[in-house]
Amino acid sequence: MKTWIPIARVDDIPVLGSRCVKREHGLDVAVFRNAENEVFALLDRCPHKGGPLSQGIVFGTHVACPLHNWTIGLDSGCAREPDEGCTPRFLVKVEDGVVHLDAEELEHHATDLARPVAGPARRTVSA
Numbered sequence: 021m022k023t024w025i026p027i028a029r030v031d032d033i034p035v036l037g038s039r040c041v042k043r044e045h046g047l048d049v050a051v052f053r054n055a056e057n058e059v060f061a062l063l064d065r066c067p068h069k070g071g072p073l074s075q076g077i078v079f080g081t082h083v084a085c086p087l088h089n090w091t092i093g094l095d096s097g098c099a100r101e102p103d104e105g106c107t108p109r110f111l112v113k114v115e116d117g118v119v120h121l122d123a124e125e126l127e128h129h130a131t132d133l134a135r136p137v138a139g140p141a142r143r144t145v146s147a
């Protein structure tokens with residue numbers, strides 16, 4: 021049986037926007053709300069180069085990544101073709117206007133994915 025954690029009221033998530041849920045381990049979870057008041061949750065990491073999807077523009081059931089404008093499906097987490105790749109999704113339950121996330125997923129899901137580090141590549145010199 022799932023343990024659901026209340027995150028926020030639907031009304032507290034901006035329409036066509038998102039809120040981030042911090043986790044003890046792993047990247048934040050971005051919780052999105054579209055114009056139809058549907059709510060979706062994805063790891064806040066674009067499958068392209070790790071951009072923060074929570075800062076993207078929501079339209080329909082998609083979000084446009086703020087870095088290079090890839091379109092990511094909010095219900096699938098996957099990039100729209102011809103782009104490729106998916107970001108992990110999280111289960112969402114909305115009850116009485118309150119958004120809930122699954123406690124087990126918050127604790128363990130996709131905790132191994134980090135945001136890419138910008139900057140010059142490290143070079144190792146062999147002797």
Ligand code: FES
Binds near residue numbers: 066067090
């Ligand atoms: S990092 Fe999202 S489109 Fe490039």
